[in-house]
Amino acid sequence: MSTPQLDKIYDPKAVEARWSQIWNERGYFHASPTHPGQPYCIVIPPPNVTGSLHVGHALNHSIQDILIRWRRMQGRNVLWLPGTDHAGIATQNVVEKQLMAEGASRESLGRERFIERVWQWKATSGNTIISQQKQLGESCDWDRLRFTMDEGLSEAVREVFVRLHQDGLLYRGERLINWCPRCLTALSDIEVEHENIKGKLYSIDYPLEQDPTIRLPVATTRPETMFGDTAVAVHPEDPRYNRLIGQRVQLPLTNRTIPIVGDAILVDREFGTGAVKITPAHDFNDFEAGERHGLPRLPIFDRQALLDRPGLKSAGVDQAVIDAVAALPAIKARAKIEQLLKDRALLTKVDDHPMAIGKCYRCKTVVEPYLSPQWFVKIKPLAEPAIQAVEDGRIRIIPEGWTNNYLGWMRDIKDWCISRQIWWGHQIPAWYCRHCNKDLIIEDAAAPASAAQSPRLTILQGATPIVGKAAPSICSGCGGQQFMQDPDVLDTWFSSALWPFSTLGWPEQTPELKTYYPTSTLVTGLDILFFWVARMIMMGLKFMGDVPFRDVYIHALVRDAEGQKMSKSKGNVIDPLHVMEQFGTDALRFTLASMASPGRDIKLAEERIEGYRNFANKIWNAARFAHMHLAPTGELHPPVDHTFPGLWIRSRLNGAIQTVTTELEVYRFDRATSALYQFFWHEYCDWYLELIKPVLQDPLHPHGSATRQTLQDTLEVFLRLLHPFMPFISEEIWQSMPHKGETIVTQPYPVPQAHWHEPTAEDTFRLFEQTVGLIRTGRALLNYPPGHEIPVFVAHEEPAANTMLVTIQENLAHIGRGRISPLPISEWPTSDVLRLVADGITVSLSVERGVDLQKALDRLMKQIAETDKEAQRLDGKLNSADFVSKAPPEVIADHRNRLRALSRDRAMLTNSEQQLRAMLGA
């Protein structure tokens, strides 16, 4: 901007790239524990290393950058710590897809080479999102970039695992878990997305063993699991069936009989047939019911959720049936079985039935409850302090409304399944002595149906793990020296849960850890409140003995303009990079901040971004204007500006500083941006710059230099106020103006100045604005050509306004292009005038030739009608005994005053009406 006479239009592209680079090169974002100032730290929610910047990131990161830049300017010792997440399943999927394209697979490569391959991929493609973040202007300390599988973070993971194990909070158990048959791994409960579908409820007759003519009707939505049934449950108090408890039924299509048990927990007498099959290996409820009744578990699906031939065989299924259904996926098997049961007249009813199915959050495959040995974290002892921390306010959730959501979930939390049967991730630091567990380690493909792991290696339930940070050297049981590490890796969220302290160096007691932990604010979307936030709180409390952050700010989800969730498959994704290219990064950031209202999802529309692009351009052009009138530099005693415009704009700027700061403190980015926009566009540009133009354009004006000084000072303060929101343009303009310091990034954030506050100037301005408004309205009404100066009569009913009118007179010549007559209303000319009234101000304009009188009259009549309506309303209230006796006195007085003003207005309007009618008649 050294050549301000150039571009009328702000071109963000070159500017942004340049500053982004300079900021990073000069290390403005670098944090150090030795820096002065109270620490302020945010750890970024690490985006997936596979990711590229989507609009959700853009929102999340913009908010954090606003907070960080604001606090940095406030002089805090700021650290914004960036990083990426190894994203186990997601990353593995990406690389496996590549392999598939090459005709290979992870199995064909083998574990070690596969992992190498993933690291290779990370080295070449894993930093995409980081460079995009820099493009967004994020003021992270990039030197501290971390990755969840860094050496240090992996050390933290092992340390935590071992300590949890020592404290008895880890166990390995054969449980029913959510299994993704495509990813071939366990998922935690929250990694399953539920979807409502139209299912069917089947009623199947199970004949009684003793008397096959008596049949027990069993209701199920999943007939294909029936081969795994090990009992049928009825309600113990159900008169229809309870006498049958203890008897056995023949399981159709098999050679097995299964018992009838009474179970009041599982069975709802009112629902279905009142009899429920129990399939402990394939249903969560049934698993628990099976525990209660000591029932065996018969898995009949394999890892891919196909009907498993050996499983069916050992479940005693008829050979013909096995041949019909083996290796079929559940849905197809269901149709076959439906037919087989129909053939035997055992399928008595099929009803429509809405139901929910679970899908893998990564690949949307229907998950299958699956029996397998997995590692779990005993979560209740960890959840308890995490509930406490939020209840007693050590952690604040903003907006507050989500607190109950958090507490509800935490109070009902289930043990956390942390093992995953994939290769990319932190391999579980547990080893098994080959000798002691020789029957439980299976290293070929002939694993049983419950074998979760790779067919090449399965560690069955019952094996004894030795947990430690490194492989043991000798087995304390048998003295053996051959060990097998657990092949599973940890849930990706396990390492993310440690993020606030692992990234600061834990378990080492680093200066960073001491300075920046607990961190200040966590900014996140609701979608990972449970995945991540809750677990960070639990882990932080457990291992640091303190909360990981003070405030959790939860922002909305970004949707498209139709309110649809953005997704690649829908093709409705707004690409932030494209937006930044088209409208500028500042515009995107400002838009997102302006839409971050609590309690509502964000529907992003391009028009809105365009609007803020225009705002950036407006700022640019105001700066160009200021450049034309820069104050002389190097003056020892810059003149003090006591003019009305100067006093007024400083007072307004002061208000804006106050508002923006207050709103930032309560995370109301929408209101902060709106204050910036409103102030700059509609006060600074629309009024202030217009007010001072005559002064600036007169080289001999006595207030010239004072005005120039104010113009420049207020713009400079505004740029600092704006900087956290629009870092690029604020820096660019700031640099082009007289300034002290290298960069706006580290300049102090504006602070309200008591001596800037000028209530009188603000009152005067309100009157001035009203007056000008009335003149302009009248001018438009009377079709005065622009630039044509007209005589104007102005009066105000308040005596105090008279001194203000003097100020107004001084400024009116330019803005309103009118001159005020000093005459009192009673002495105004009684003919050829149109009088307009508002809030006690009366403005009178003379009518000239060429005016559309009818139009003027129409408008006048409308105003009269509105005035009457309002007067009637007020009058009604003031005549109500209830109102007068019960309403607060100040409200009554206010009503009276308004009514009085209205009646005066009405008189003026009537006068004008008569004038106009007379002229129309003439």
Next chain:
RNA sequence: GGGCGGAUAGCUCAGUUGGGAGAGCGCUGCCCUUACAAGGCAGAGGUCACAGGUUCGAUCCCUGUUCCGCCUACCA
């Protein structure tokens, strides 16, 4: 099934100790006024979802209803 949020101008949304309904975009009219036409000025447009209740007075507080969205959940 449980819980939460939303319904205000054509669109997207603000609006707290309850007292005269706002912004941006869009629309209409007039202006290329030497910072900005990505601009300026003026203007049109709203039973604040519906029905009750509390109150002198309700967009706001309470109850119910409808519609939309989200979270959560094992009704087989």
